[in-house]
Amino acid sequence: MPRILSALVAGLIFGAGIAVSGMINPAKVLNFFDIAETWDPSLAFVMGGALAVTALGYFLVLKRPTPAFEKRFHLPTKKRLDLPLIGGSALFGIGWGIAGFCPGGSIPALGLGQSSAFVFVAAMIAGMFAVKLVRSAMLVRAVRGRA
Amino acid sequence: MTEFTPLTSLLGGGLIGVAAVLLMALNGRVAGLSGILGGLVPPAAPDWVWRAAFLAGAVVAPGLILAFTGFTISFDSPVPTPWLIVGGLIVGVGVTLGSGCSSGHGVCGMARLSGRSIAATISFMIATAATVFIIRHVLGGF
Numbered sequence: 483m484p485r486i487l488s489a490l491v492a493g494l495i496f497g498a499g500i501a502v503s504g505m506i507n508p509a510k511v512l513n514f515f516d517i518a519e520t521w522d523p524s525l526a527f528v529m530g531g532a533l534a535v536t537a538l539g540y541f542l543v544l545k546r547p548t549p550a551f552e553k554r555f556h557l558p559t560k561k562r563l564d565l566p567l568i569g570g571s572a573l574f575g576i577g578w579g580i581a582g583f584c585p586g587g588s589i590p591a592l593g594l595g596q597s598s599a600f601v602f603v604a605a606m607i608a609g610m611f612a613v614k615l616v617r618s619a620m621l622v623r624a625v626r627g628r629a
Numbered sequence: 630m631t632e633f634t635p636l637t638s639l640l641g642g643g644l645i646g647v648a649a650v651l652l653m654a655l656n657g658r659v660a661g662l663s664g665i666l667g668g669l670v671p672p673a674a675p676d677w678v679w680r681a682a683f684l685a686g687a688v689v690a691p692g693l694i695l696a697f698t699g700f701t702i703s704f705d706s707p708v709p710t711p712w713l714i715v716g717g718l719i720v721g722v723g724v725t726l727g728s729g730c731s732s733g734h735g736v737c738g739m740a741r742l743s744g745r746s747i748a749a750t751i752s753f754m755i756a757t758a759a760t761v762f763i764i765r766h767v768l769g770g771f
Contacts, residue, residue, distance in 0.1 A: 488655040489679035493686025494693070496648035496660060496732075501691040501702050503641020509705035510631045512771075515761040522631045527638035528645070529735065535646025536740035543650060544741070549657030556657050558728070558738070563748050570727025571734070571749040574720055575756025578731075580764065581708055581716025585724060586645075586662040586732040591704065593688040594695075598706035602717040609721020610663075610670045618672075 485551045497590040503528040506591050508582025508598070515579060631703070649737050652683070661733020662687075663724035707771045727753070 504510045504524050513522035548554055578584050583591070583602045591599035649660040656679060658665075665683055668674035694700050708716065724730045727749055729738065734753075738746020764770040 485656055485679050486682045489652065489658075489682040490686045492648045492652040492655070492660065493683035494690045495644055495651065495686075496683070497687035497690025498694055499641045499644030499646075499648060500687070501641070501694055502644060502700065503638045504631075504634055504703070505641065505645075506691065506702060507631070507704050509707055510703070512707070512761055513631045515758045516765055517758070518762060518766055520630055522633055524631075524634045524638040527635045528642035531639040531642025532645040532649070532736045533642075533740055535643050536649045536736055539646065539650030540653060540737075540740050543654040546654075549653065550655045552655075552657040554657060555653065557659070557741075558743070558745070560728075560745060563745060566726045567728060567745055567749055568752050570723045570725070571729075571752035572727075572756040573723030574727055574730060575723070575753035575758075576760045577716045577719030577721075577723055578753065579716075579757040579760025580719065581713050582706065583713075583716065583720070584662075584732075585666060585720065585730045589662060589666070589684055589687045590691050593691045594702065594704055596704060596706065598708070598710070598713055601710055601713045602720075605714045605717025606721040606724075607666070607670055609718040609723075610667050610725050611721075612718075613722055613725040614670060614672070 488551060496586075497593065499532070500587055500590040501594075503531075505584075505587045506594070508587070511578075511584070511587065512582045631705075645732070645736060646740075649732075649740070653737075659733055659737045661729050661737055663730040664728070664733050667725060709771065712771070723753075 500506050505528055513520045514525035581602055588599050588602050652658050652660045665680045668680045669677055691702055734746040734749040
């Protein structure tokens with residue numbers, strides 16, 4: 483129960499941050515990336531504020547042996563820079579540049595009742611599901627190949 | 630045009646940071662939206678309940694702000710629906726292959742100086758800026 487409650491509270495604060503910061507607004511996001519014409523530098527301040535707080539907070543928190551309600555910190559263990567990381571991230575950037583929504587911006591936008599956010603999130607989930615499908619099909623083939 | 634909002638953007642960014650630190654301090658989890666959502670996409674991860682709780686909080690928050698504060702949340706989506714679908718599909722594929730998005734890599738990973746997250750963030754920032762430039766100034770689109 484404490485784990486679920488703490489996740490809910492963190493989600494509330496995250497959603498509030500996205501809404502207050504302007505990251506929820508696709509027009510603002512697209513203008514941040516449009517240095518050539520309608521540049522709105524606001525999102526650099528979002529990044530700056532988020533990074534400053536998170537860097538300091540993580541520095542203090544990750545010194546502790548465990549988190550409060552879990553046995554361990556779940557941090558990514560991969561170190562290598564590989565093609566899926568760089569290529570996948572580049573793809574994400576292309577999609578972000580087309581739609582003006584990123585995952586963190588689109589989820590709180592659902593709460594505003596914006597139909598564009600529902601369309602985007604549905605398509606995004608379909609994209610995630612497609613990768614999972616292909617990956618599990620490849621896994622099945624690899625296991626069969628070995629047997 | 631959108632209005633330059635340095636103060637509220639800084640404040641909102643700070644709140645995003647507070648949420649990330651809280652989720653790490655209490656649950657030991659990275660506040661990466663694509664990772665949290667990805668764990669709910671079938672086949673769902675066994676720890677789907679806290680993921681759903683986090684997302685529920687994120688969805689409800691803007692409505693609470695509108696209901697209980699005088700803050701106005703500006704919103705304008707200039708992108709036509711077919712392109713929202715194309716963009717959404719590409720984002721879904723990209724963040725799954727790339728193991729993160731602007732919150733997971735851009736905030737949480739960069740904050741702990743993860744080499745993978747710094748590389749991912751550089752990759753998607755360049756790709757996003759290039760895409761916006763091409764759509765707006767080469768193709769004359771939205």
